[in-house]
Amino acid sequence: MTSRGIAADRVVSVIATDDLAVGMVVAEDVADQQGRLLLGAGTTLTERHLRAFLMWGIRGIRVRGADDEEIVAPLPVSAERLAEAEELLRPHFQHCEMSDPVIAELFMYCALREAQHPGGRSSHA
Amino acid sequence: MPNASDLLKGVVTVASLPGIYIRLSDVINDPRSSADDVGAIIADDPGLTARLLKLVNSAMYGFPSKIETVSHAISIVGTAQLQDLALATSVIRLFANMPEDLVTMESFWRHSIACGVTARIIAARRREPNVERFFVAGLLHDIGRPIIYMRAADQARVAIDRAREEKIPLFRAEQDVFGFTHAHVGNALLETWKLPPTLREAVACHHFPDRATRFPVEAAVVHVADVFANALRLGSSGERLVPPFDARAWATVGLAPAMVPGILEEAERHYDAAVQAIAVDVRQ
Numbered sequence: 001m002t003s004r005g006i007a008a009d010r011v012v013s014v015i016a017t018d019d020l021a022v023g024m025v026v027a028e029d030v031a032d033q034q035g036r037l038l039l040g041a042g043t044t045l046t047e048r049h050l051r052a053f054l055m056w057g058i059r060g061i062r063v064r065g066a067d068d069e070e071i072v073a074p075l076p077v078s079a080e081r082l083a084e085a086e087e088l089l090r091p092h093f094q095h096c097e098m099s100d101p102v103i104a105e106l107f108m109y110c111a112l113r114e115a116q117h118p119g120g121r122s123s124h125a
Numbered sequence: 126m127p128n129a130s131d132l133l134k135g136v137v138t139v140a141s142l143p144g145i146y147i148r149l150s151d152v153i154n155d156p157r158s159s160a161d162d163v164g165a166i167i168a169d170d171p172g173l174t175a176r177l178l179k180l181v182n183s184a185m186y187g188f189p190s191k192i193e194t195v196s197h198a199i200s201i202v203g204t205a206q207l208q209d210l211a212l213a214t215s216v217i218r219l220f221a222n223m224p225e226d227l228v229t230m231e232s233f234w235r236h237s238i239a240c241g242v243t244a245r246i247i248a249a250r251r252r253e254p255n256v257e258r259f260f261v262a263g264l265l266h267d268i269g270r271p272i273i274y275m276r277a278a279d280q281a282r283v284a285i286d287r288a289r290e291e292k293i294p295l296f297r298a299e300q301d302v303f304g305f306t307h308a309h310v311g312n313a314l315l316e317t318w319k320l321p322p323t324l325r326e327a328v329a330c331h332h333f334p335d336r337a338t339r340f341p342v343e344a345a346v347v348h349v350a351d352v353f354a355n356a357l358r359l360g361s362s363g364e365r366l367v368p369p370f371d372a373r374a375w376a377t378v379g380l381a382p383a384m385v386p387g388i389l390e391e392a393e394r395h396y397d398a399a400v401q402a403i404a405v406d407v408r409q
């Protein structure tokens with residue numbers, strides 16, 4: 001599975017701020033830690049936005065471009081690793097409605113964390 | 126078959142709320158008292174003072190300079206908030222001698238603290254005036270579990286085994302085995318302690334937040350925080366799955382789904398500091 005496969009699944013891709021480029025289109029509203037809207041969905045990123053993200057402490061955002069050839073490695077981990085992490089965690093989430101946007105965010109966060117730090121902080125007794 | 130309140134009978138260690146909470150209530154509710162009177166009560170208990178100062182100096186608060194005195198902490202955090210924090214840092218000690226065959230108290234408190242910290246962050250995002258109330262509600266949400274493990278260990282083991290075999294959430298297995306869940310027991314305990322109804326309803330309804338009639342926001346926030354804490358697997362109260370998530374609770378919370386990663390990241394950052402500050406002496 002390639003990272004392009006992941007992108008196709010998700011329609012949008014999580015892109016770390018360092019990997020964002022001018023011309024990418026914001027897929028979801030960008031808010032700061034307090035929930036204030038910084039940038040609306042549909043905005044095309046400019047150089048000024050990229051600098052502002054660093055200033056605002058935004059670590060990454062979702063951009064459109066599932067089938068954009070420019071996006072090669074949108075995630076901080078390999079697609080294989082992420083897929084493994086998702087498989088590992090899926091049983092844990094079996095009573096959750098995976099299409100719910102909150103659960104989708106929660107699952108993605110946990111899968112990325114698991115992919116980056118396998119077994120990481122799990123302190124399940 | 127015993128009911129939820131029956132399980133509490135004869136539990137000497139948790140028969141009464143930490144005296145400090147009652148003494149603080151008396152002073153805070155006395156219109157003639159001042160912040161100094163509150164400070165004097167806390168300062169009387171060196172252990173509590175140390176825990177509170179450690180907590181308010183932790184990453185959870187992020188104050189630029191060190192808070193060295195109780196009066197400084199009161200001026201920054203507030204008296205009502207400090208009373209809730211005093212409860213949070215004192216209640217753990219009541220459970221120091223619980224049996225640990227089913228779940229270790231360390232694992233239990235780790236999950237409880239993760240839920241409390243997450244509830245507090247969600248409340249802060251909502252700009253709630255007293256975020257510490259949410260912290261305590263999250264901290265206490267599963268408090269019925271150690272009571273069940275102590276008073277009905279055999280049946281609790283049956284419930285835990287059934288949850289594992291049938292791959293169902295533990296609270297459902299509890300309902301099957303006992304006819305009630307840890308949420309009922311927790312509510313009964315908080316009633317015995319005469320804690321405020323906000324805390325009781327948040328604890329009682331954390332798996333069914335739509336049943337909260339008086340304090341739906343508190344119940345919804347703790348529900349979401351419990352789901353997040355279980356997903357992050359920071360400790361466990363016996364549950365091995367992410368409990369079912371009620372999307373209506375998120376609607377009650379009223380935040381954008383895009384805020385979820387930020388909440389989780391902050392929860393992970395604050396978690397270690399909170400564990401250090403309030404659970405470091407669990408075993409004493």
